[in-house]
Every structure is written in structure tokens, then in C-alpha cells.
Amino acid sequence: MEFPSQLLYAQDQVLLALMIFIIMLGMGSSLTVDDFRAVARSPRGVLVGFLSQFGLMPLIAVSLSIVLNLHPAFAIALILIGTLPGGTTSNMFTYFSRGSVALSISMTTASTVMALFMMPIILSVYTVRFTSQLSADMRAAGAETDFVIPTGNIISSLVLVLVPVILGMILKRKSPGWAKTAEDTAGFMAVLVILYLMMTAFVRHGKLFLVTPVEVYIATIGLGLAGFFFGYWFSRLIGMYPLFQRAISLETGIQNGPVSFAIILLSFNEPVQSQMLWLAILYSTFIVMTSSIITLYFRKKGKFDWDTYKNIQIHNRLFGTEYVTRYPKGFLPKRLVKDPSQGTVPAAKKAYSVSDS
Amino acid sequence: MQNKSKDRIITDNLALLYREAASHYGDLPAFAVRQKALEWQPVSFRELYEQGMNLATGLIDLGVMQKEHVGLFSDNRFEWILTDYAVQFCGAADVPRGRDVSDAELLYIIEHAGIQVCFVETEKLATRLLRLRSRLPKLREIIVMDPSAPNLKGTIRLEDVYMKGRDLRKAGDREAENRIAAIRPDDLFTLIYTSGTTGTPKGVMLTHDNMMSQIRNLPGRHGPNDRILSVLPIWHVFERVIEMYTISFGGCTYYSSIHTLSDDMKNVEPTFMASAPRLWEKVHEKILLGVRRSHPVRQILFHIAYFLAKQYKVSEYFITNKQIKLKPTPLWKRAVLTPFHVIRWLIVLPWYGFFNAAVLERVRLGAGGSLAATISGGGALPAHIDKFFNYVGIPVLEGYGLTETSPVVSVRSKLNLVLGTVGPPIRETEVRIICLNSGKTLYPDPADPAGGIGKTGEIWVRGPQVMKGYYRDEPLTRAAMEDGWFRTGDLGMITHNDCLKIVGRSKSTIVLSSGENVEPEPLEMKLRQSRYIDQCMVVGQDQKFLGVLVVPELSAFRKNGTQPKDLAELSSLPETKTIIQKEIRQLISSSAGFKKYEQIRDFRILPKPFVVDEELTNLFKIKRHVVTDKYKQVIAELFPNSTSK
Structure with missing residues (x-):
């Protein structure tokens, strides 16, 4: 398979960086210090969410990669996405699916902080199989170094991404009106930029959709769906009420897409970067659709409670x-x-x- | 005797409904009364039943007989529903009216209904009634409802009647139970006086059967998790039927008021409510004001969201066959348009989904965010308001009815949401459209290829909700009812979606959007006293104020010095306007005894007189619907700020 490198042009990268900034600013604008306190108030829900997000989700990603026999670059990207913290999108979907928004926000907040420690650990454990495969490929192609997960870079990109979140929180304190606007604009921006990236990818690399193996489509759609499913039943098993089940389910399946763009752009290089990025774009696109459908289902199912x-x-x-x-x-x-x-x-x-x- | 339908209790009479609700819904709150914005006093179904029985026993002790008419002059408050419970438990009927009842109405109603025991809300109203007492020999007792009112000589306090009844019941008095057992479905539960066209109020007799049929037949599914905000006057049968319906499904009614409405909407987050067009106009204004005051980015987002919602809904209505159809759509047209709408719907869907979630949800939160539906009645909902709320996702279900039909004849349901109509007739209800000139049945008409659909005429209604008659007015009852059919006096047609569309009124009463009823004839008579005015017709149905169409008296202007050769020329002269305006102001003034809402704010001069066979009947009475139709444009100019249907 010949996968195009240089998926993004320089101007796209600037645009993407801008989008990440605005989205994370919007995320910060929707958070208050009280949300962090809320985490302490509902430790059980957050703990279940934590297990679901950092326990179940990476496992699902690894299993999918193995079962579908994904190319290592795609597999690493999928596992990376599986270990990401939740984003504000999940809060919005939770709201409309009649779940506990408070828990959703708590989980987003907690997981964003926890990701700083959890992501490098999980990645290094779960990706061994694929990095060694990549290294072998690279050596066969004449390279002299092994492929290693850039743990340090990942942590620093995560920290970098948190800067606009904190800026957003400050904005909310100083000017709630502007913060509200930032929050709204962020969602809209995300949709626009993802659409733009899809379109440009389509125009520049028309064949991209065709050369993308079908397993990648299955993996990107399946990751979210499996997250919803296992999140829902796992929390049911633990004995959570439906209100929280719905929140945990969505929080598990929906990952913070923009953070993955930032990490991939800042921490990985070609030849894997373009492939990883493409998988992240696909995931971000499909997750909006699957979440919408799940939300409609939850909304109906959860009406009575x-x-x-x-x-x-x-x-x-x-x-x-x-x-x-x-x-x-x-x-x-x-x-x-x-x-x-x-x-x-x-x-x-x-x-x-x-x-x- | 009683059975439980899928979601509501159905019994033979209201007293049994109250009792069944108490045993079925027990400790759930039935009513809640506002003390402060976030402090409401609930009363449970069981408590209300017990309190009602106590008060009923007190009333029986006072001498209230089975089938007696008990006056109830009060606005919405907890004591209103308590009194209603008690009156029903006595096997009696109440005669309700608001606190703003005039002295003349008090005298007329109390005398005509034969009221001996009368509840009044406030000290002020009690004082007024005491002054009139010498002219009301039959009136025995005046009971003051407001617990904070001082003890007035010649009145009793509701609390004292209640205490007496409670002691009696404690001692084993079970007379109320006997009274309940003796209620027949045909007995009145209320006698409502409406201000009729003739000037004197008419007493509409409504039976337990009438009310129970409404509870049985209203569409929708509700339950104990529903919260109903009450703002319309409870003595209007529309609000009353909603509250009775709410009792039947175990929901809680929250007593709000116009002043606190927008706060209460946010705090109570009602799921359902009865409303009037004026209320939605206000909410609409408020939402738009909020948008205009918001951040420019948010304004743009709102407009994009509204635009998308409109595209989405219009296509949805087309695909699901819910766009109003006055004419049948030919098959080829549907075949051509359907793909267009399906494609548009699909394209708009994701964008609508996003904006609906991010922007329109916040608009809906302004109305509490939990509103599953609201029924609008008591006047036509302006088309643009109707569209606005349905596009942003607050389903406003317009209904149609009159006090005489207790009141619901037809109402849109969520499955039958055809904008521009008042929905299909409810169960057990027949509607006919009768030709105004020939008296022939236009709908249903098997001889007509469309079965009479799309033809305009007077609406006649037959069903279990139609009143027993007008109290002590046999001739009027006979004039209004024939063979079980009630002549509504309203003009309408059946659309091709089998919904009823209200076209106008064949009766002349003008209902302003504030809900005030205005009789145009007295105003017109007064105006015609002017030597400059030959003919005129007052308009303003569903508008905020009255306007008038004027045909000037040519000869009077000629004497005045100007020499126009005909009406067309006269109507174009500026001085004509000045003179007519002066005349209207002088004639319809408050000093001449006209109420504020009867003042005429604007007028238009017509270039042609009304003529017999065209705008006038043989008896020179104005055919209002003909004039309204002919001068549609002119009338629209009079009320530029509202696009009435």
C-alpha cells in the first residue's frame, strides 16, 4: 500500500494549530474551579470513569489493532486515541442524552489531568508489539535507529495543550460573556476544520479514501462504538444508576480528538505521521456521527428515569x-x-x- | 364506576376524580403555590382531598344544598382549587369569575344564578359585594378566601368554615360522602358566565359529563412527572380543563402569574401548560430582545440556527405530510417535490443538529427547557409566532374551542402538528361546516368530490363536550343548538390533512390578542353619529388594538368647503384624514364611557361605500367576513407589526 506522506501542507498545520487552540480555549471557558472540586465530591463515578477510560478504552484499541491486523502506524495511532482524555464534546452529548453532565465534566477534568501520567505509561506498555514491528520495517528499509514512542514529547505536547485550557478558565472568570462565545465558537470551529481537512484531503489525495484499508474504517468506527458499549455495561455491572451509565458510556467512547492532532504533529515524524493523522481525522469524523446516533438512542431510552x-x-x-x-x-x-x-x-x-x- | 385508562383516571364526575386521585397518587404534590421565586408550598393529592372534604362539610353545615350554585369570585390561588374541591364534594356547582368582575356583572350573575353562598377572594371584593348586598336579597353568606384579610362584618372567613367542617368530620359527619354518591353525570359542575354579543352575560351550563369527556379525549400521554405552570385565569374553562386533566394523570400544577412567569418558567421547568397567544407574543419578544442584546457572534449564530431550523422543519413537514393543505396536492407535484425536500433535509440535518444543540437549546432553556408541549387557545396564534416556536423546537399546539364546548373541540397533537390549523377534532367529536347563506352542510358532503374539504362555512360541533345549555335562557339555547349540534359562530374549513382551520368569525365579537372581547356594533353606532362618517367597520381580531375602516360622508365634506367629486378623491385629501381622526378621538373617548381597550388607535378611509348584496345584507347589516376579505390589504396596513393568519 502506498500511503501519501505530507498529508497536511504548512498552512493546514497552522490552521490545525489554531483550531486546537480555540477548541481547548473553549473547553477551558466551560470549566470552573468548582468542577475540580466536584471530582472530589463524586469520587465513585469519577473512579469508574477512570477505569473505563484508561482501562477499557486502551484495551479495546489494542484488541482492535490485533484482531484487524492493522499496519503498525495505524495501530499506534489507534492506541494513542484510545488513551486520550475526554473532551468537551462528550459533555454536550451527555447533556442531550439525558445523562449526568456534572459527572461528564468531572470525568473530563480528571482525565485531562490524569492523562499526563497515564498516557505515557499505557502507550509504552501497549505499543511494544507495534513499535518493534515498525523498527524492523525501518531497519529493513535501511534506517539505523529504532522507532521509539516519544514519551517526553507527548508529555510536553499535553502540557502545551493545557495552556489554552487554563487561559479559557481565566477568561471565564474575567468575562463570562466572552467565555460563552468562545465555548460556542469552539464547537462550530471543530466541525468546520474537520470538514475542511476532509475536503482538502479528498481534493489533494483523492485516492486516499480508496487506499485506506477497510480495517482502518472498521477500527475508527468500532473504537467509539465499543467504547460506548463497554462503558455502558461496565458501569452497570459496578451498579451505577442509568443517569451515570449514560455519562460514562459517552465519556469512554468520545476522546479528545484535537489533543491527538497536537500530539501527532508535535511528537511524531514521517513516515508514520501522515498515517497517524489520517486515522485521527477519520476517528474524529466518525465519532460525531456515532455519538449522535447513540445520543438519540439514550435520549429515548432514558426518558423515564x-x-x-x-x-x-x-x-x-x-x-x-x-x-x-x-x-x-x-x-x-x-x-x-x-x-x-x-x-x-x-x-x-x-x-x-x-x-x- | 371508575377505571384507569393508560395514563389517566377516568370517573363519572369530578368529585370521584378528586377522590380517586387522592387514593392513587397519594403523597405526590397536586398543586404548588409560589411564596418566593424558589420557595413554593406544595399540597398533596391526599391532603387536598381531606381538606376539601372538611371544607365541604363546613359548607353543608352552612346550608349549601346538592346542585346549588355557589359563587366563586377569585383569581388563581390555592384557596380556589380547595373551594372547587369542596363545592364538588357538596354535589353543588360553582359560578366562577375573576377578581376584576364589575359591580354590574356581580349583580347580574348573583341574581341570575340564584347564588346564596358566595366566595370572594379579597377584602376589597368583599367590601364591594357588601355594598351591593341590599340589592341581592337571596345572598346569604359571603365567604372571604384570603387568609390575611381582616374579619369584616357580614362575612365569614374561609378558615372558620373549614375549622367547623373539620370538627364535624372528626365527630363522624359523613354527609359529604352521601353527596358525592348522589352526583349524576348530568349535574352541573360549573356555571360559567361569558360576556355575550348581546351585552348581558350568558350562563353556560357545563356538566360533569362534559368535563369528564374532555379528560378522556384530550390527546397526549402524561404522568406524575409532569409539571404544569398555571398562568391563565382559572375561571376560564380552558385553564380549568387543563388543571382537571392534570389531576387525572397525577401531575402537579404550579400557580404562577403573568408578572413572575419568565422566572417561574426557569425555576419550575414546566413540561406542559395552557397558554394564550398574547403570552407567546411576549415570550417571543423577550427571546428576540435577548438575541439583540447578546454578543454579535452569538447573534449571527442564532440567525444561522434559525435559518437552518426553518429549512429543516419545512422539509420535514413536507415529507411527513404536515404542511397545511387547503387544496389537494396533485400526485405529480408531490413526486417532483419529495426528492427535493428529502435531499434538502439530508443536507441540512447535520448542520441543523449542531446548531440545534449549541444555539437553539439555549433559547428553549429560556422557557425552562423541559416543555414537551403547550396548548395555545383562546384566540388565534399569529402565524409568525406559531412558526417561530415550532421551528426553534418549542411545540406550541394550537387548539380551538369555546366555553360552550368545555372548551376543546380540536387541538394539534405532536403527531398532527400542522401549522396554521387548530388540529383535528378530538375523539368523540363531530365537526360540520355549514354554508352561511344557504344553511347547507358543506362538510361532510358525500356529493362533493373532495367530501367538502376546503370549503369555508360556519363551524358546528357535536360531541360529549357540548354544554347542557344557557342557564335560564331557553330561546338563546334553542338558537345556539340544534339536534345536539352547537353553532360556534366561527368560520372555518377542514384542510386536506383533516385538520380544522379557523378562518374568522361569523359572530361579530372581536377578540383582541390580549383576550379582551370587544363588541364592534356599539362602537360603530357611536362613530356613525359623526356627520362625517357614513359607514364604518371596526376591526382588530387577534390584534393588540382596534382599528376602523371608514366610509366618509361626501355631502358633509362638501358643506365644509372642499369640493371633491367622489369618494375616491375625498379619501385622498389630507384634510379628510385630519377631520376623521378628530371625530374618532372625540367619539370613542374614555369620557364617553369607553374602556381603554375599546379605544380605536388607527383608521383607514375606504374609497367605496358598502353596498347591499356585496358588503351589506338586505337588512343593511355588515357582512364582516366579506369586508375583511375584500379589504385584506388595507387591514394588514392597519396592523403592520403582526402577520395575522
Whole structure:
């Protein structure tokens, strides 16, 4: 297979860098210091999310690479994406899928910080098989060095990416109006730039779509879908309420695409860079579609438990925190009988467990 | 006797509904009353039932008989629903009216309905009623509802009646139970006085059967997780039916008010509500103001989002056959247009999806964000408002009905969301379109190739919601009802989507968008007193204010010095305008006894007089719909800020 190198021209790289900056700024603009405190308040959910994001997701990526027998460059890119922290996109999809946005934000926040430590470790463990394969290929082609994962560079690119996030948080403190605008623009920008990259790739390297092996398509679509699936059932197994299941599911499947662009551009070189980048672009495109479909499904499936949760929230907002909403017998499904507020209202938890015993 | 339908309790009468709701929904909140923005007082179905039984026992002790008419002059408040519970438990009917009832109306209603026991909301209203008492020999008791009102001589406090009843029930009094058992489906639950065309109010008799049929037949699925915000006056049957319906499915009604509406919408996050066009106009203005004040980038984003939503929805309506169809669409046209709409829909979809999520959701959050639907009634919803809300994703379901039909005749449902119509008739309801001139049935008409679809005439309604009749007015009842059919007096047609479209009114009453009813005839009579005005017609249906079309009196102007040769020339002269304007101001002034909403703000001079057989009947009465149709453009100029349907 002849894969084109120099996928991006210099101006594209500038554009991409700008996009990453704006998106990360937008992400920061949506965060507050309180979000970090919230992590401490709901350690269980964040822990489950952590296991799901840094445990399940990289495993899924490795398994997919092995099963589909991906080219090492693609495999490394896929595993890289599998170990990425979550982005703000997942918060938006969680919102519309009637999941816990608070947990989604907490998980995004926690994973972004944790990625600094987790990414290099996971990458070095899981990519051994593929780096050695790459090194063998390179030596066969006459190169004199081995291919190594540039751990140091990855960490510094992650740190670099966090700068606009912090700038965004400062912006939010100083001017909430501008922060809101940054948040909105970021989402729109992301869609535009990804579309632009797809289009230019199509125009310049028309055959790119054809020479991309079908396994790569399966891998990029499958990574997100498998993330959603395992995230959902893993958290169910642990005993999370549906509200949090939906958040964890989406957070697991949706990774922070722009961070992967930054890492690939800053830390990897040709001949692998273009391939890795292409896989990242494909993942970013497909994840928007699959998330949309999953969100519609969750939205429908979660209507009842969400409406109940919401009603209780509003009762507590208007009638006082001690108010307990008591539903008639047979109204609530089994999972919600013990606590229809899904653990969000302390008073409800107490009252229901007392009345049940 | 009672059974539970899929989502709501259905019983034979309201008292049983209240009882069943208490046993079924128990501790869930039934009503909530606002104390502060974030402090509301809930009352559960069970509490409300028990309190209602106590008050009912107190009322029975006061001498309230089965089927008696009990006055209830109050705006929305907790004591209103408590009183209604009690009155129903007595087997009696209430005669409701708002706090702003005039002295003349008080006198007329209390006398005509034979009210002996009367609830009044406030001290002020009690004082007014006490002054009129000498002219109301039958009135025995005045009960003041407001707990903070001082003890007025000649009145009793609701609390005292309640306490008495509670003590009696504690002692084992079960008379209320007997009363409930004795209620027949045909008994009145309310007697509502509407200001009719003739000037004196008409007493509309509504039975338990009428109300229960509405609860049974309203489309939609709701449940105990629904929150209903109440802003319309509860003494209007429209708001009342929504509250009764809410009780039947176990939802909670939150009593809001116009002043606190936008805050309450955000805090209560209603899922459902009854609303009037004026309310949506206000919300619409507020949203647009918010957009104009926002950051320029956000403004652009909003406009892009709205544009995309419009493209998306219009194509969606076409594909799902929900665009209004006054004429049948030929097959070839559909075949040609369908691919276009499908392609456009597909292209717009991802962009709409993004902007819908990022921008329009925030607009929806302004209305609480949880609104699954709102029913708009009590007047036509202006087309642009209708479109706006449905495009941004707040489904405003327009309905149609009158007090006489308790009230819902037809309403759009989410599955039948045809903009520009008031939806299909609800279950068990028949609609006919009757020709105004010949009296023939235009719809349904098996002889017509389209079955009578698309033909305009007077709307007649038959169904379980049609009133028992006008109280103590047999001639009026006979004039309005024939063989179970009620003549609404409104003009309409059935569209090719089987929805009802309201075209206008054959009765002359003008309903302003504020909900005020204006009788044009007295105004026109007054205007014709001017020597400069020959003929005129007051317009303003669904508008914010009144306007008038004027045919000037040529001879009067000639005497005045100007020499125009005909009306067309006269109407173009600037001094004509000045004179007519002066005349209108003088004649329709508050000093002449006209109310504020009856003032005429603008006028247009017509170049041609009204003539018999064209705009006038043989008896020289104006055919309002003909004039409205003929001078559509002129009327539109009078009300430039609203695009009425």
C-alpha cells in the first residue's frame, strides 16, 4: 500500500494549530474551579470513569489493532486515541442524552489531568508489539535507529495543550460573556476544520479514501462504538444508576480528538505521521456521527428515569431540600424504587431506604 | 364506576376524580403555590382531598344544598382549587369569575344564578359585594378566601368554615360522602358566565359529563412527572380543563402569574401548560430582545440556527405530510417535490443538529427547557409566532374551542402538528361546516368530490363536550343548538390533512390578542353619529388594538368647503384624514364611557361605500367576513407589526 506522506501542507498545520487552540480555549471557558472540586465530591463515578477510560478504552484499541491486523502506524495511532482524555464534546452529548453532565465534566477534568501520567505509561506498555514491528520495517528499509514512542514529547505536547485550557478558565472568570462565545465558537470551529481537512484531503489525495484499508474504517468506527458499549455495561455491572451509565458510556467512547492532532504533529515524524493523522481525522469524523446516533438512542431510552430525576430535583429546588417525592406503588421500575433521585438527593435516599425496610 | 385508562383516571364526575386521585397518587404534590421565586408550598393529592372534604362539610353545615350554585369570585390561588374541591364534594356547582368582575356583572350573575353562598377572594371584593348586598336579597353568606384579610362584618372567613367542617368530620359527619354518591353525570359542575354579543352575560351550563369527556379525549400521554405552570385565569374553562386533566394523570400544577412567569418558567421547568397567544407574543419578544442584546457572534449564530431550523422543519413537514393543505396536492407535484425536500433535509440535518444543540437549546432553556408541549387557545396564534416556536423546537399546539364546548373541540397533537390549523377534532367529536347563506352542510358532503374539504362555512360541533345549555335562557339555547349540534359562530374549513382551520368569525365579537372581547356594533353606532362618517367597520381580531375602516360622508365634506367629486378623491385629501381622526378621538373617548381597550388607535378611509348584496345584507347589516376579505390589504396596513393568519 502506498500511503501519501505530507498529508497536511504548512498552512493546514497552522490552521490545525489554531483550531486546537480555540477548541481547548473553549473547553477551558466551560470549566470552573468548582468542577475540580466536584471530582472530589463524586469520587465513585469519577473512579469508574477512570477505569473505563484508561482501562477499557486502551484495551479495546489494542484488541482492535490485533484482531484487524492493522499496519503498525495505524495501530499506534489507534492506541494513542484510545488513551486520550475526554473532551468537551462528550459533555454536550451527555447533556442531550439525558445523562449526568456534572459527572461528564468531572470525568473530563480528571482525565485531562490524569492523562499526563497515564498516557505515557499505557502507550509504552501497549505499543511494544507495534513499535518493534515498525523498527524492523525501518531497519529493513535501511534506517539505523529504532522507532521509539516519544514519551517526553507527548508529555510536553499535553502540557502545551493545557495552556489554552487554563487561559479559557481565566477568561471565564474575567468575562463570562466572552467565555460563552468562545465555548460556542469552539464547537462550530471543530466541525468546520474537520470538514475542511476532509475536503482538502479528498481534493489533494483523492485516492486516499480508496487506499485506506477497510480495517482502518472498521477500527475508527468500532473504537467509539465499543467504547460506548463497554462503558455502558461496565458501569452497570459496578451498579451505577442509568443517569451515570449514560455519562460514562459517552465519556469512554468520545476522546479528545484535537489533543491527538497536537500530539501527532508535535511528537511524531514521517513516515508514520501522515498515517497517524489520517486515522485521527477519520476517528474524529466518525465519532460525531456515532455519538449522535447513540445520543438519540439514550435520549429515548432514558426518558423515564430522567423525567423522574428531574421532577425530584425541581421538587427539592422549590419545596426545600428535605422534601421527599413519594411515587405511588408500581410507578417506578425496580432499579429506581430504592432511590428514584438516582443518588442525587440525600433526603430521598434516606426516606426511601427507611420506608422500604 | 371508575377505571384507569393508560395514563389517566377516568370517573363519572369530578368529585370521584378528586377522590380517586387522592387514593392513587397519594403523597405526590397536586398543586404548588409560589411564596418566593424558589420557595413554593406544595399540597398533596391526599391532603387536598381531606381538606376539601372538611371544607365541604363546613359548607353543608352552612346550608349549601346538592346542585346549588355557589359563587366563586377569585383569581388563581390555592384557596380556589380547595373551594372547587369542596363545592364538588357538596354535589353543588360553582359560578366562577375573576377578581376584576364589575359591580354590574356581580349583580347580574348573583341574581341570575340564584347564588346564596358566595366566595370572594379579597377584602376589597368583599367590601364591594357588601355594598351591593341590599340589592341581592337571596345572598346569604359571603365567604372571604384570603387568609390575611381582616374579619369584616357580614362575612365569614374561609378558615372558620373549614375549622367547623373539620370538627364535624372528626365527630363522624359523613354527609359529604352521601353527596358525592348522589352526583349524576348530568349535574352541573360549573356555571360559567361569558360576556355575550348581546351585552348581558350568558350562563353556560357545563356538566360533569362534559368535563369528564374532555379528560378522556384530550390527546397526549402524561404522568406524575409532569409539571404544569398555571398562568391563565382559572375561571376560564380552558385553564380549568387543563388543571382537571392534570389531576387525572397525577401531575402537579404550579400557580404562577403573568408578572413572575419568565422566572417561574426557569425555576419550575414546566413540561406542559395552557397558554394564550398574547403570552407567546411576549415570550417571543423577550427571546428576540435577548438575541439583540447578546454578543454579535452569538447573534449571527442564532440567525444561522434559525435559518437552518426553518429549512429543516419545512422539509420535514413536507415529507411527513404536515404542511397545511387547503387544496389537494396533485400526485405529480408531490413526486417532483419529495426528492427535493428529502435531499434538502439530508443536507441540512447535520448542520441543523449542531446548531440545534449549541444555539437553539439555549433559547428553549429560556422557557425552562423541559416543555414537551403547550396548548395555545383562546384566540388565534399569529402565524409568525406559531412558526417561530415550532421551528426553534418549542411545540406550541394550537387548539380551538369555546366555553360552550368545555372548551376543546380540536387541538394539534405532536403527531398532527400542522401549522396554521387548530388540529383535528378530538375523539368523540363531530365537526360540520355549514354554508352561511344557504344553511347547507358543506362538510361532510358525500356529493362533493373532495367530501367538502376546503370549503369555508360556519363551524358546528357535536360531541360529549357540548354544554347542557344557557342557564335560564331557553330561546338563546334553542338558537345556539340544534339536534345536539352547537353553532360556534366561527368560520372555518377542514384542510386536506383533516385538520380544522379557523378562518374568522361569523359572530361579530372581536377578540383582541390580549383576550379582551370587544363588541364592534356599539362602537360603530357611536362613530356613525359623526356627520362625517357614513359607514364604518371596526376591526382588530387577534390584534393588540382596534382599528376602523371608514366610509366618509361626501355631502358633509362638501358643506365644509372642499369640493371633491367622489369618494375616491375625498379619501385622498389630507384634510379628510385630519377631520376623521378628530371625530374618532372625540367619539370613542374614555369620557364617553369607553374602556381603554375599546379605544380605536388607527383608521383607514375606504374609497367605496358598502353596498347591499356585496358588503351589506338586505337588512343593511355588515357582512364582516366579506369586508375583511375584500379589504385584506388595507387591514394588514392597519396592523403592520403582526402577520395575522
